Amino acid sequence: MATTTPGVTEIERSYLPLRAALVRFFECGGCPVPEDLADESICRVLKNVSEGLEVRGLAAYARAVAKNVLMEYRRESGRGRPMLGDPLARPASGAADEKLARRLEHAKRSLSAPERYLIERYYHAGAGAAKIHSHKKLATRLGIPAQTLKLRAHRIRKKLFGLMNRYNETDSSFLH
Amino acid sequence: MELNSDEQRRMQRYLLGELSAPEKEELEQQYFQDPDCLERLQVVEDDLIDSYLTGELVQDQRLRFEEQYLGNPARRKKVDFARALLVPRPARLRTWMPYGLAAAVLLAALGVLLIRLAPDRRPQPARPARPSVVASFSLTPLLARDTGSGFELSIPPGATDVRLLLSVDSSRTYSSYRAALHTVEGSEIRRWEPPEAQSLDAGSSVALQLPAALLPAGDYILTLEGLGPGGAFEKLPSYTFRVLRSD
Numbered sequence: 001m002a003t004t005t006p007g008v009t010e011i012e013r014s015y016l017p018l019r020a021a022l023v024r025f026f027e028c029g030g031c032p033v034p035e036d037l038a039d040e041s042i043c044r045v046l047k048n049v050s051e052g053l054e055v056r057g058l059a060a061y062a063r064a065v066a067k068n069v070l071m072e073y074r075r076e077s078g079r080g081r082p083m084l085g086d087p088l089a090r091p092a093s094g095a096a097d098e099k100l101a102r103r104l105e106h107a108k109r110s111l112s113a114p115e116r117y118l119i120e121r122y123y124h125a126g127a128g129a130a131k132i133h134s135h136k137k138l139a140t141r142l143g144i145p146a147q148t149l150k151l152r153a154h155r156i157r158k159k160l161f162g163l164m165n166r167y168n169e170t171d172s173s174f175l176h
Numbered sequence: 177m178e179l180n181s182d183e184q185r186r187m188q189r190y191l192l193g194e195l196s197a198p199e200k201e202e203l204e205q206q207y208f209q210d211p212d213c214l215e216r217l218q219v220v221e222d223d224l225i226d227s228y229l230t231g232e233l234v235q236d237q238r239l240r241f242e243e244q245y246l247g248n249p250a251r252r253k254k255v256d257f258a259r260a261l262l263v264p265r266p267a268r269l270r271t272w273m274p275y276g277l278a279a280a281v282l283l284a285a286l287g288v289l290l291i292r293l294a295p296d297r298r299p300q301p302a303r304p305a306r307p308s309v310v311a312s313f314s315l316t317p318l319l320a321r322d323t324g325s326g327f328e329l330s331i332p333p334g335a336t337d338v339r340l341l342l343s344v345d346s347s348r349t350y351s352s353y354r355a356a357l358h359t360v361e362g363s364e365i366r367r368w369e370p371p372e373a374q375s376l377d378a379g380s381s382v383a384l385q386l387p388a389a390l391l392p393a394g395d396y397i398l399t400l401e402g403l404g405p406g407g408a409f410e411k412l413p414s415y416t417f418r419v420l421r422s423d
Contacts, residue, residue, distance in 0.1 A: 017211040024214060025204060028190065032249050059208040097395075100260045123261050126317065127230035128411040147179060154219045161257055 014058055018042065021059070022066050029070050037073060041066045100164075107163040115156045118142070122153040179216050187220040192240040225258045231358070231399035231414040242362040259360075263416065311335040311388065314381075315398070316343050317413035330420045335388045342400060342415060346380035350402030353382050354409060360395040360416075370403070393421040 019038050026034035044065050048055070055061040108116055118138075125134035139149040189195050190203050207214040227233050228241045245251040313329045331338060342355075352370035359365065366386050374383045382400065395418050401409040 017214065018208075020211075021208045021214050024207065024217065027248070027250055028193070030193075030244070030248060034250050060205070063204060063208045097256075097260070100256060101263075104257075104260045119261075123226075126413045127232055128413065130413055131230075150179075150219055151215070154215070154222050157222060157261065158218070160261070161254070164257060165253075 010058060015042070018059065018062055022062065025063065025066050026070060031070065031073065037066070037069050041069045044069070103164055103167050104160065107160045107167070110163060111156065111159070115159075118149075118152060119156045119160070122149065123157075179219065183216065184220055184223075187217050188224055190217070191221055191224055191244070192237065193244050194240065221254075222258070225255055226262060228362075229255070229259055229262055229360075229397070229416075231356075231397050232411065238362050246361055309335050310337045310339050310385070312339040312341060313417075314341045314343065315415045315417060317415055328418045328420055329391075331388055331391060337385055338388045338391055340384045340386075340398070340415075341376070342382045342384065342398070344380065344382055344400070344402070344412060348402065348404075350375070350404060350410075352403045353400060354403075355382070355384055355398060355400045357384075357386070357396055357398045360397060365390050365396070373400075391419045393419050395419075 019042060022038035022041050023034045026037045031037055041062060045055075045058070045062050048065075108119075111119070121138050122135065125131045125138075135146060135149060139146045142149065144152070186195070186199070186203065190200060195203065203217075207217055224233075224241065225245070228238065228245075233241060245255055311329075311331050329338075344353075353368075353373040353375060354370060355368045355373050357365040357367075368384050372384070375381075376383050384398075396416065398415040398417070400412045400414070402412055404410045
């Protein structure tokens with residue numbers, strides 16, 4: 001009988017989408033450190049597979065492992081419900097906002113001109129009916145369907161968010 | 177990408193923690209298997225965060241959002257990022273901002289001074305009440321890109337009330353307005369129902385007033401709705417501003 005057991009190579013190939021799904025899973029589980037738990041889950045999957053465990057369907061197995069990781073995490077945190085951070089946490093201060101805005105401007109410089117054009121027009125479109133109208137106009141101007149525009153804007157936004165996170169990790173004092 | 181409204185609603189409910197256990201299980205199974213589904217979920221999340229920031233969520237959703245997002249550091253980061261993305265600060269704006277801010281402070285101070293100096297012809301009550309000192313500010317809607325003012329309100333010490341003059345699109349006709357002011361965390365500060373929200377200048381602005389004590393330093397979102405010809409309130413662009421206090 002043919003086996004569908006994934007090997008370590010398949011895990012490596014599926015790493016990025018799998019990790020993204022795991023991060024989402026932990027975030028929606030109310031976990032404040034979703035990325036750490038996603039990495040922990042992947043390590044466990046990798047370890048079990050490299051030790052010879054037969055797994056049919058990598059995604060389903062990773063999700064089962066993630067459920068266990070989340071349960072353990074909740075147990076260790078001493079709570080039976082989703083863990084949140086400090087609910088009274090203050091929003092970013094004015095200075096922090098300013099720093100964030102500077103970092104964003106810096107991150108935007110890494111975008112190509114069309115990407116920058118799209119994201120600025122897409123997200124500076126107001127609210128409610130004005131936003132819908134503005135998005136329609138932009139989609140027409142670019143000659144793409146509204147859904148495609150939305151997806152492109154999302155991908156650029158994700159790229160910017162990734163860049164900002166990298167700045168945070170390196171604590172880019174050059175932007176202070 | 178094909179995202180129909182049913183799927184969008186289901187994903188939004190998932191993000192707000194509103195799905196039943198089997199529904200949640202089903203969606204998780206889908207996005208673990210299908211990277212496109214995961215991407216659609218992320219797009220829905222972008223929309224959800226943006227709608228929160230522009231005051232487009234209804235009360236229940238807003239409360240759920242705050243419960244699910246604002247207390248969670250990982251998700252909070254996304255909200256902070258989105259706020260920066262939605263409210264850009266172009267270079268030329270930053271260059272002019274100190275002047276704009278200084279002008280706003282000067283105008284507010286002048287307003288306070290004029291009100292203090294104005295002769296009071298009203299009959300004096302037996303016990304003198306504290307005089308009303310109103311600091312006025314003009315606000316343009318969120319994401320109106322042409323002006324550098326309106327983002328930061330410096331309320332002078334001693335101001336008892338704050339008057340907000342909201343510039344609105346005068347090409348649309350509304351018979352009356354209602355408004356709500358929230359902190360960015362979503363706590364409601366004040367609501368105005370007709371006729372409290374006064375339309376001025378032939379419908380090109382709306383005036384709101386509230387006690388200055390209700391506005392400690394922080395970030396706020398003001399949502400405005402106009403009563404349209406059909407008899408229903410229509411959502412208008414929101415206003416965001418930061419209050420600075422020196423007292």
